[in-house]
Amino acid sequence: MNNVVITINEKVSNRSINNNATLSDVVNEILSESAHADQIISQICINGKALDVDQEDAIMPTRVGQFESIDFRLQSNIELAFEALQSCNAYIDNIVAQIAELTAAYQECRTEESQQLFAEVIEITDLFIQLVSRIQKTLRSHLQEKWQKPHSVSQLEIHLLSILKAIVPAKEKNDLIMLCDLLEYELVDNLKQWKIKALPELRSLRQACDSTIPSN
Structure with missing residues (x-):
């Protein structure tokens, strides 16, 4: 077995690790002794390669002595919220591209394809709404009495x-002109305004939140 090198956020841990311990044992130890209360392990890299969720589940019972190195990435909820904010622009671009495909399908009378694309557009738009809601909930939790929802966010949400x-009655009536x-x-236009106004305002709260982020 190897003497595995354990790092946390790419910093070598001085913790003594039994090579016969399982990866699951080490995860539990790090969460209980190295992580702050609001931190989670957001990523595990083994021998320099990041694991996806399915790989993590399968590899948890493995003894760590079989690996050369393991890096655990600890992040707080607020850090994850701002990472999600950074990804929102690309998410919106994806929705807009899907809408363009959908309206083209309607105009070209591709009925079956348009039905599928419509369901996808509604689903990913709903996921965007849920994502923004969770981000705001995290920001409100950290800023507490300092939290004030930006006016642009309130307007664009409504x-x-x-x-x-x-959209619902237009779809039910098959009013394609109104629907398109x-x-x-x-x-x-609403989604583009999120990119121009609302998301930058939410990102501007980073400085106010930084003081709440613990350092390892």
């Missing part, structure tokens, strides 16, 4: 929900 509400207008103009 507008986005009203658009989705209007709502998707191609109203929804796309």
